[in-house]
Amino acid sequence: MFDYTTGGDDSGTEEEQAAFMKELERFHREKMLEFKPPKFYGEGLNCLKLWRQVTGLGGYDQVTSCKLWRQVGESFKPPKTCTTVSWTFRNFYEKALLEYEKHKIETGEFQVASSALPDRFGSESQVGGSHVSGSGRARRESATRAMQGWHSQRLLGNGEIADPIIKDKGHIVLKKDKTPKSSGSAKRKRTLSLEDDRVIPYKSDQLHRNDSMVIDMGPPADWVKINVRKTKDCYEVYALVPGLLREEVHVQSDPAGRLIVTGEPEQLDNPWGVTPFKKVISLPSRIDPHQTSAVVTLHGQLFVRAPFEQSK
Incomplete structure (x- = not known):
């Protein structure tokens, strides 16, 4: 033996x-x-x-x-x-x-x-x-699990993103401000501009049922899938951000109906090819940034709820 x-x-x-x-x-x-x-x-x-x-x-x-x-x-x-x-x-x-x-x-x-x-x-x-x-x-174990879950969803091939199962308590509540305020770290102070010469706009085929528009700030990140749904009192944004940890995803909002989703992987040489990205989601009507909230799960899902602006 x-x-x-x-x-x-x-x-x-x-x-x-x-x-x-x-x-x-x-x-x-x-x-x-x-x-x-x-x-x-x-x-x-x-x-x-x-x-x-x-x-x-x-x-x-x-x-x-x-x-x-x-x-x-x-x-x-x-x-x-x-x-x-x-x-x-x-x-x-x-x-x-x-x-x-x-x-x-x-x-x-x-x-x-x-x-x-x-x-x-x-x-x-x-x-x-x-x-x-x-x-x-x-901590990359969670990112690996996210990629596995992402690939299983992609196999569906219907372009739809199912309602996320939100089990994590770590959510991001966006602060009050007239200008976009980042829910991420304080070091990210650059204000994003839609007039940026690097902006690449496109009309996503995922964004049906409303006139929402998604704009890539910089190189396109087609692997980030976004779907917007309009309900009776808010916009619900569902996104797949596979391979990113919760702290690597940041969300900004402003009253004009603009949401900015940023992904910044700590390690650029990651084996699954996740690269930094910024996407601007322009909603068709004004929102209340005071009540807008976002949740990122351990499985690469982002859910943002943006209530409509209430008339005074």
């Missing part, structure tokens, strides 16, 4: 790595489970190291509950262009090692030793607080 415990270096020798891979292949074959050796950036992943890293931290459940997947992935020294470290290595483990771990627990060959966990924690991770550094990699 292969000795899966750590023997000093988590990576192991080439002989140990090869023996462990044979052990995994044999296990999956006997259990009639599919097994494909995982590859990371075109090279075979050291499954022995991944196994030792995760079991050394207490096993799959412990690493998941304590949000330590980023720490596990960082031990493999991924390139900076890899912005989904946590999700990637958790996925590797689930596909190649999770059933193997369950088997070892059932047979008593692997026991979770929670008392040993503190010695293995990195300086950037804490149990309970789940603190991570500001690199943004761990």
Whole structure:
């Protein structure tokens, strides 16, 4: 039987790595489970190291509950262009090692030793607080889920955007002002102008049932889908902003019936090709910016409610 415990270096020798891979292949074959050796950036992943890293931290459940997947992935020294470290290595483990771990627990060959966990924690991770550094990699898990949800919606092919399921409490309430006021960070002070020579207007085929107009400020972002619906007391704007986190989406409004949606990804070299964008939505009538609100979900959906301006 292969000795899966750590023997000093988590990576192991080439002989140990090869023996462990044979052990995994044999296990999956006997259990009639599919097994494909995982590859990371075109090279075979050291499954022995991944196994030792995760079991050394207490096993799959412990690493998941304590949000330590980023720490596990960082031990493999991924390139900076890899912005989904946590999700990637958790996925590797689930596909190649999770059933193997369950088997070892059932047979008593692997026991979770929670008392040993503190010695293995990195300086950037804490149990309970789940603190991570500001690199943004761990938070990219939500962006990855957003892209997955976005692709499933695109397959519908009907151009429609379903009513969003708003489960997040973190919403943006737009402040009172005669000029557009950003709900994002204070550093974004540039006032957008419709006379900007970089403006590229187009009439969206998504915006039916009213005379709303969408204008791209700068390069067109056709991957951002917007739909406007007029109700008896407000305009409802539904948008898909896949691949962006909540704090990377900003909304402005003014009484003239103009909404400005801005997307600013922290990392421009993200693997899904999300680029900065600004879109101006011109509504056919005046709105009340005092009561306008916006919600961005974890799954790349934006919902804006803009009540009509009330006559005085």
